[in-house]
Amino acid sequence: MQKRFLNKYNELILRNLSSKKAFLNDDIKQALKYRERSNLSSMDGFYKAIEANLGVEKTQKDRYIGYFCSIVPEELLIACSLKPVRLCCEDYTWTNAGEEILPGDICPVIKAICGKFYNNVYDYLELVIVPGTCDPKAKLAELLSPVKEVYFLDPGRDSDYLENVDKWTDRYTKFFQFLRQRFQCHAGKKQLLTACKLTNERTEIFKKIYALRIKFPGAINIFDYYVMIYTSFFMDIEQWNKMAEKVYEQAREKQSLSKKPKVLLSGSPVIFPNFKILDVLDQAGLEVAADIQCTGFGRFYNPVAIDEDTESGIIRALTLKNIAGSICPCLLTLEKLINLIIDTVSQYRLDGVVYYNLRLCQVFETQTTIIRQVLKENKIPFLSVKTDFGKEDTGQLKTRLEAFREIIQSGKE
């Protein structure tokens, strides 16, 4: 039985909805300009897809389901012949639109999401899956309920496999039953296996691209990289796989070593069109060779490993991939994150770590001190920067990052 939030008060709230559509606002226009910096012609398809995704009416025969975070298993949605659309968004225009519903010191990503929903941008979605990861995101289940049907999927707050795998499997199984019932589809083992195969192919392509970028960051621009990941949020998975493979093939020929220092970017997610931190890193002369973020590496790096190929075995394998292997700080994964950082930096000889905090995102900021201490012990240069969506502090950010670059370069001599 799916519960609905705010049942009694939905009518009240729906009365006050305004109606804007997603449009090519200034932020998106500016971000699309990064296409000119791209040196790969096969990236054109991705940039065009972003433009095409705005404002166009979706086809009626496809059923679109919105979701957030890497916790939600796309494979279950694909197995039921639904189209998953990830809705995480960092668009400044919509953050301002969301101020009506969420004024005050609240995460700007959540504000942007509310702004979009309350302006009917997502009226083509049939369902939204809200994970119970960070606090404001879990509250979205109530905030969006007047506007769209919501399913709340809660992974709990612990990512320890031993204690929680049964709970996760139980919740995923209930979710799968709900999907089959709600959308009247008969999805079984075969469809699940096909879906897992598609996502595994995607993981494979992503791993190749990641490996190429770590060695030769210039082969695929950092902006292109994030654009590719952003397009995977809404693009059909087979199409994405094909286009990404072409990009990889083209980029493989551009293998030239970079002279700039290579850094690892971690922390709060970076989502198109908010490429401010990437821009400043580029201007300060630092090359982002690797990243550990939920909107980058964390989305793809674990494959689905199916040993038990019964239906419940596959669902269990999905929980391991999405929750146990996740790096989201809401699931208390600090040790895992530190291990990943130290391992990536030492194995590929990167020069430093930049930890990006979105202002008002507390869960990332609480990790900064411990990461700094541990990296200091391991003699890895570390810098944490805190900023939000506005453009006023670009100069100050640049000073810090340039100073970091100077520290790295003098350390090398």
Added chain:
Amino acid sequence: MLKAGMDIGSVMTKCVIVREETVIARAIGRSGTMPEIIAEKVLQEALSKAGLDYSDLERIVLTGYGRHIFSKAHSTITEISAVAKAAFHLMKTACLIIDVGGQDTKTIEIDGSGEIVDFLMNDKCAAGTGRFLEMMAGVLETDIYGLGNLASQADKPVLLNATCSVFAESEVVSLIAHNEKKENIAAGLFNAIASRIATMMAHFHKDLPVVFCGGGANIPALKNSIEKISNRRLEILEHPQFVAAFGSTLTF
């Protein structure tokens, strides 16, 4: 080798002419609204003080907020690295550097070989910078140095409640209206700024020697406040306002 180092700050532009790591001339001017023109002017002033010509210079290094503006520069460096280099050159030891500038305050820790270990910047909020003092000096109808003089004569410094400079201004106005002595208000203001700086200092190792530079180091009252509140001794570098400009010449 003759070098010019320029620190184009948000409030003041500083220039030093250096021959073989010794400063031979200094010049300073207000940055204003046309920083490139001011930079040119300040450079010429320093050159004429040294009795030299533009063509004698082999290298011009820029630092500071406006370092990308001046087209004649050969290279740029951030003020963080510049200050660290200069402080190490003068102190030759690991230390904690406090730089109170017009619109930002930096705390930098360097180790025994002059490498920067860590740094903290306060450049978002005016309430720890020289700007704060300028604003308050205006309210008390004096300038920064006058404010310092007032503060050194205080007997009972006021405890300010406001965290933000803008609200602190209104608080000061109301204190004046309540006949609070100017000296005590001034001392309270210095304590407020010093406590912010002391919070930044607490991030670093407790037993490092502390050096003080930047425009704010020219005011003795500020140094005294910081020493009192953080309970550590501060040493002022010579010509504190020109430290960043000097440091930029040491880098290339």
Added chain:
Amino acid sequence: MLSLILLVYGGYIFKEWKESAETQQSIFPSLKAPAGSISTTKFEKGSILWPSGATPVIENYPPTLVCRFNPKGGMFKACILHFFSENLTWRTQVKYLLPYITLFVFLCFLFGRAWCGWVCPIGTTGDFLTFLRRKMNIPVKRFPANFRKNLSFTGYALTVITLAISTLIGMPNLTRYQCYWFLPYCQICPARLICPMFGLIKPNWKDFSTGITTTFTILAWIVLGFFIAAFYWGRRIWCHMCPVGLINSWFNRGCGIELHKKAVKCIKCGYCADVCPMGLTKMYEIDKDSVYNQTGCIMCMRCIEICPRKGCLTVKFFGRKINVENFIRRKTDAKKVFEQIQ
């Protein structure tokens, strides 16, 4: 499913190896004491332990793989428990047994409990049952650590009882029914009913000749039932109890095969603990750099195959690294996916 084939062939390799070379001689010549035994007990009753239609083979005891119930096994024909039980009964002098014991210890030192995971025909049967279960889409049953510990305790108890009985019946003239207690564990072992089928011989299903044999036969059925249930639902839960496995597991800690974990690479995804057919979680829990082999580990290497981080879990044989991908048998797409970052 390569490993399945390897398991089956592994069993057969050792079975068929020496068959052509050796001549067929008497198996257990009717409960008569072998050369070098001290016991004077004479057992008269005959073929209770033989599958019908058995042809005799050479009497050799290197106790590794095949059960004595499959007389087509060439050089190796009986398991370690049989070896101990029989020789305790006959009080064979140690000097006759020394070569076999040495060979056994040597093999265990090399491989630890690896043959449980790769060669044991019971394990092969069990894997086949697992394959059937998966085809029928029945979910696996996972058992908690307590249950597994209790099973091991039962296994040890069985071993001790078996050896005690074997020692006792070696004393002459205890009772009329002494001979029926010969090789007590063999009589209830599920291999009695399974292994002959590997040699295409009809197993001895219903032996109701006397009260004791009836009891043993019924017990054998019960144990077989438990065995099938255990493998069908539990993926090697039987191996926690198997006495042969328990004896082999003593050698796990010092053996040539070593499993290593590099803790900094671990992302705690839980794949290794999830896939372990014995239900062990040490690989997942350990936070320091090397892993000592656990007593329950059957060295099947599934954890190493499935770990998504390259270089995190590795296996070394006397210090030299083995490339486990050569043994891979997972779902076809998984192999490509596990090519990690170069």
